[in-house]
Amino acid sequence: MKVQTKSSMILKPIYDGEPPSVVDSIPLSIFDKVNYNTHVALVYVFKPPTPTNTTIQTGLQKVLAIYREWAGRLGMDNNGCPAILLNDEGMRFVEASADCTLNQAMPFKPSMDLLNFHPTLKGLEELVTVQLTRFTCDSMVLGFSTNHIIADGLATSNFLVAWGRVCRGLDIGPLPLFDRTIFTPREPPIVEFDxxxxxxxxxxxxxxxxxxxxxxxxxxxxxxxxxxxxxxxxxxxxxxxxxxxxxxxxxxxxxxxxxxxxxxxxxxxxxxxxxxxxxxxxxxxxxxxxxxxxxxxxxxxxxxxxxxxxxxxxxxxxxxxxxxxxxxxxxxxxxxxxxxxxxxxxxxxxxxxxxxxxxxxxxxxxxxxxxxxxRFPFYDLDFGGGTPFIFLPSYLxxxxxxxxxxxxxxxxxxxxxxxxxxxxxxxxxxxxxxxx
Known part of the structure; x- marks a missing residue:
């Protein structure tokens, strides 16, 4: 199987109305700071019928207007604290094609071959990368990677489900809770564990x-x-x-x-x-x-x-x-x-x-x-052509x-x-x- 990149671009949010006029930031919570600062990569496989790349891309840009963190960057806020900068600089979106049918490429195993479904993560500033790889049979592989320091598995899977719902013209509801300041220490603090x-x-x-x-x-x-x-x-x-x-x-x-x-x-x-x-x-x-x-x-x-x-x-x-x-x-x-x-x-x-x-x-x-x-709803992702045929972590x-x-x-x-x-x-x- 040979995978060829057709295009690579930065996608920015599409807002319903005027975009935010002020660049804001969200301080990382104590649970973010203690987690893995690395990208976690997933592979989804969809059989025909599959929606067009344009449909998936537009839906992604619309959902980024809600999940602005994924279109931002890691940096420091005005107080010098580690933060997510909501600057809408965008995420990486790649279109690619494979020179065979999905059946010819099967079975998918956790091997280096899965890296063909992702753009390189070296020197990456973007917090999300997406690669859509089309096979000659119109099957599609979605290679998706996100920085773990922004969100855990449940939060990421909820985002993916919301992306699919937007592509299908549905409300994402219930809306995500973005407030990372809810974890406040007690007064006085009680540290009971090592x-x-x-x-x-x-x-x-x-x-x-x-x-x-x-x-x-x-x-x-x-x-x-x-x-x-x-x-x-x-x-x-x-x-x-x-x-x-x-x-x-x-x-x-x-x-x-x-x-x-x-x-x-x-x-x-x-x-x-x-x-x-x-x-x-x-x-x-x-x-x-x-x-x-x-x-x-x-x-x-x-x-x-x-x-x-x-x-x-x-x-x-x-x-x-x-x-x-x-x-x-x-x-x-x-x-x-x-x-x-x-x-x-x-x-x-x-x-x-x-x-x-x-x-x-x-x-x-x-x-x-x-x-x-x-228990994560990864298999609930549906862009309009049905849920994935296969889902697995990429090569790690x-x-x-x-x-x-x-x-x-x-x-x-x-x-x-x-x-x-x-x-x-x-x-x-x-x-x-x-x-x-």
């Missing part, structure tokens, strides 16, 4: 950050990104096994992550006395009291870190790992989020610290980072960075994107479908 070693790390202690990189030079050479498909039948059996002896069963997510944590750990061949942990994103919208609406646009995520000695994780049954995960996630509650707000709002405390969310690390062994997209070669997403089959099955070194992959394949 945020200095979880979300943040002192620059002086950077070598002691939560991730350990044993036997690694941070090189991704020899890395294979494997897609494991788990049927609904397998997931039901796994959930029942993980929940044995418990009145209330663990969730499918808890059961599957517990299973994969054990399989990956065993495949890596780690020392039994080494400690391994899983980094799990926890959405604060449903955890905080009062609840924050799902329409909040920005980042509102912290992390749970279930951890165990390798020997115990592998000797104990899957119930052990599921309980560790359940208990760790449960602790990231309203008290935890408010404690973080009190801690991170103290600029004197955090000025000499850096976030532990480091997008530059290429090897996470002996640990795992799980991004679950199981980070050992141990795992994605969970609903299978495009639509039957409740789950796909796990698991990057591992080639030497460990054979063992992992043998373990990942075993319930023993």
């Amino acid at each position: 945020h200095e070693r979880i979300e943040y790390m002192s620059k002086k202690l950077i070598k002691e950050q939560p991730y350990s990189y044993a036997n690694s030079d941070d090189s991704s050479d020899g890395l294979i990104i494997h897609k494991a498909h788990f049927t609904l039948e397998f997931l039901s059996k796994l959930k029942a096994k993980a929940s044995e002896g418990r009145n209330r069963p663990y969730s499918t997510f808890e059961s599957l992550v517990a299973h994969l944590w054990r399989a990956i750990t065993q495949a890596r061949g780690l020392n039994g006395f080494e400690t391994t942990h899983v980094r799990i994103s926890v959405n604060g919208r449903q955890r905080m009291n009062p609840r924050v609406p799902n329409e909040y646009f920005g980042n509102l995520v912290l992390w749970a870190f279930p951890r165990a000695k390798v020997k115990e994780l592998l000797q104990e049954p899957v119930q052990y790992a599921a309980k560790l995960i359940h208990d760790a996630v449960a602790k990231v509650n309203d008290d935890y989020f408010k404690s973080f707000i009190d801690f991170a709002s103290n600029e004197e405390v955090v000025k000499d610290m850096v976030p532990t969310a480091d997008a530059e690390k290429m090897v996470l062994c002996p640990n795992i980072d799980v991004d679950s997209w199981l 070669p980070v050992e141990g960075l795992m994605f969970l997403l609903p299978s495009f089959i639509g039957d409740g099955s789950i796909d796990a994107i698991v990057p591992l070194f080639e030497d460990n992959l054979v063992t992992f394949k043998k373990l990942c479908y075993s319930l023993d």
Whole structure:
């Protein structure tokens, strides 16, 4: 498959009426500042009939008039604080064509070939890039990337759904909540948890950050990104096994992550006395009291870190790992989020610290980072020709960075994107479908 760029341009918002006359800015929230400052790239595949590029482009420019952040730039506000500048400088929009049919290019796998569906991200100032690639059969691939520091997965997926609705001539409702100043510290502040070693790390202690990189030079050479498909039948059996002896069963997510944590750990061949942990994103919208609406646009995520000695994780049954995960996630509650707000709002405390969310690390062994997209409405994107045939993250070669997403089959099955070194992959394949 050869992909050729036809055009590349900067798109700016189209306003219904007079555009804003004053360049404004939105200070980054404490949850933005602690998140990954990197672009996250997605790939959508649509089968015919597909709307024209002009329809998609115009709809995008109209929705940018509402989501002005995506057309802005990162910078400093008048107070010298990190901010999103609402200057309408625009986002990158690329039109491209492939020299084959979609069937000839299938199956799509998490490989370097997916990078053909995105413009380069090197030296990028734009906060969003979009590439529309047309196949000879009129199928279309949307390559979409956004800077994570602007919005988390739920906020980004809500934006995509709104874009599709505008293309179909519908109201986007409910409108997003853009106020990033709602997270105010208590008086007096109550810091109950060790945020200095979880979300943040002192620059002086950077070598002691939560991730350990044993036997690694941070090189991704020899890395294979494997897609494991788990049927609904397998997931039901796994959930029942993980929940044995418990009145209330663990969730499918808890059961599957517990299973994969054990399989990956065993495949890596780690020392039994080494400690391994899983980094799990926890959405604060449903955890905080009062609840924050799902329409909040920005980042509102912290992390749970279930951890165990390798020997115990592998000797104990899957119930052990599921309980560790359940208990760790449960602790990231309203008290935890408010404690973080009190801690991170103290600029004197955090000025000499850096976030532990480091997008530059290429090897996470002996640990795992799980991004679950199981509840995000990514599959609801519809430009007017129907919802996507396939949706998946683009190529991101980070050992141990795992994605969970609903299978495009639509039957409740789950796909796990698991990057591992080639030497460990054979063992992992043998373990990942075993319930023993």
